[in-house]
Amino acid sequence: MYKISDFSEMTGLSKETLRYYAEVKLLEPAYIDPTNNYRYYDDGSYFLAVLLVKLRRLGFTIQEMVGVMEDESFANLENLLIQKRKKIQMQIEDLHLQVEEIDDFLASGKEEVE
Structure with missing residues (x-):
């Protein structure tokens, strides 16, 4: 103990x-x-x-x-982990899209200045 x-x-x-x-x-x-x-x-x-x-x-x-x-059997743990993984992958994709939007916005601002 x-x-x-x-x-x-x-x-x-x-x-x-x-x-x-x-x-x-x-x-x-x-x-x-x-x-x-x-x-x-x-x-x-x-x-x-x-x-x-x-x-x-x-x-x-x-x-x-x-x-x-x-x-207590942890039978659903694998399913929960798979769901958690999918959710994280979706968040990663969303973050990549946000980065692309930021890059596009920055690029459009530079084009207007030139």
Whole structure:
């Protein structure tokens, strides 16, 4: 079992984030000592924390992460990742179009000056 401070160092998640994740039922401590309310995490918690860190880096929202964690089989995780990938690709395409529009606008401004 790991105290919250040790678990925080292990996972890179701040103690505040761990408390918030417990509050929203995303990652609850394995054990809370009833005498002092200290939170303890176990190796299973570590696996889930690493997954949450990865999902957050991939742009998942808290609500999306809750959905993943509620589906303990992770059966839908692949579909969610595919959807997330498509969304990011669309954003990239939109950004490329914006860059082209900026370039066209800049070029038209230069033509008018000449």
